[in-house]
Amino acid sequence: MTTMESTCTVCDGTGWKIVERAGLSGAERCVCAAATRARDLKESSNIPPNYEQASLDNFQMPADNPVARQGLGTVLMQVRSFTREFPTKTRPGLLLIGEPGTGKTHLAVAAMRALLDKGHECLFYDYQNLLDRIRSGYDAASGAADREAYRAALDVEVLLLDDLGAHRVTDWVEDTVTAIITHRCNQKKPLIATTNLTDEERVRDFAMPGGEKKTIRERTLAEMIGTRARSRLHEMCRVVNMPAVEDYRVRRVR
Numbered sequence: 001m002t003t004m005e006s007t008c009t010v011c012d013g014t015g016w017k018i019v020e021r022a023g024l025s026g027a028e029r030c031v032c033a034a035a036t037r038a039r040d041l042k043e044s045s046n047i048p049p050n051y052e053q054a055s056l057d058n059f060q061m062p063a064d065n066p067v068a069r070q071g072l073g074t075v076l077m078q079v080r081s082f083t084r085e086f087p088t089k090t091r092p093g094l095l096l097i098g099e100p101g102t103g104k105t106h107l108a109v110a111a112m113r114a115l116l117d118k119g120h121e122c123l124f125y126d127y128q129n130l131l132d133r134i135r136s137g138y139d140a141a142s143g144a145a146d147r148e149a150y151r152a153a154l155d156v157e158v159l160l161l162d163d164l165g166a167h168r169v170t171d172w173v174e175d176t177v178t179a180i181i182t183h184r185c186n187q188k189k190p191l192i193a194t195t196n197l198t199d200e201e202r203v204r205d206f207a208m209p210g211g212e213k214k215t216i217r218e219r220t221l222a223e224m225i226g227t228r229a230r231s232r233l234h235e236m237c238r239v240v241n242m243p244a245v246e247d248y249r250v251r252r253v254r
């Protein structure tokens with residue numbers, strides 16, 4: 001802290017304090033240095049403004065639906081233990097799967113915030129936006145930030161990829177996603193990801209106008225990001241399946 005009114009009284013703003021141990025004095029990191037680091041990390045973490053407040057503590061349980069309440073309670077516990085135990089040797093990542101509006105991004109950001117508080121460097125990327133930036137990075141006219149995006153996705157300590165698979169698959173997309181996930185998997189670098197694609201083959205019945213029913217096979221994660229990326233995700237992530245709950249965005253406006 002550098003401003004007058006917030007200068008740390010313990011270390012006088014140096015980030016170091018003198019400690020006496022067994023008659024010897026030495027320097028030790030002051031707690032304010034950790035706080036400053038957490039703040040700097042948070043500022044560069046790219047959390048979108050509408051998730052600025054998302055935390056594990058303000059994740060609400062539906063009062064009117066006991067089944068959903070229990071399901072979300074379990075999910076919240078899983079995410080909490082993920083952040084508490086982070087980083088584990090096996091499966092250091094987290095994959096949240098579920099329907100739109102069930103709170104996946106909220107929980108992913110909340111988990112990321114808990115890791116930032118623990119001093120881990122984290123970066124939020126919307127999947128589609130990351131792919132767009134990587135693609136435009138090849139463009140000579142693009143800014144340095146776009147060219148950096150791919151490097152950052154590979155190298156940052158913890159990467160949050162939001163809405164994985166929300167992009168039409170091309171060979172280019174599949175190769176790029178596989179490259180990022182493979183690199184991170186090989187380097188044992190944690191990934192937090194959310195998706196509303198199903199992980200297992202699933203069909204769904206739709207009522208058509210006129211009363212007839214149509215059965216549609218849902219697109220799967222493997223189809224959208226490729227089987228190799230999907231396989232590695234399972235290798236490196238704890239998988240959390242969101243329960244069937246009403247879309248929070250709909251519930252909120254009622």
Ligand SMILES: Nc1ncnc2c1ncn2[C@@H]1O[C@H](COP(=O)(O)OP(=O)(O)OP(=O)(O)O)[C@@H](O)[C@H]1O
Pocket residue numbers: 050054058059060061098099100101102103104105106107163194195196248249
């Ligand atoms: N249980 C909850 N308690 C508090 N806020 C919630 C909860 N669930 C969702 N929200 C809020 O509702 C909005 C939608 O949730 P969120 O974006 O996390 O859904 P999502 O599962 O990521 O949806 P999508 O698949 O469309 O990306 C966000 O503003 C989020 O903070």
Ligand SMILES: [Mg+2]
Pocket residue numbers: 104105106162163194
């Ligand atoms: Mg989301």
Ligand SMILES: [Zn+2]
Pocket residue numbers: 008009010011012013014015016030031032033
């Ligand atoms: Zn201090």
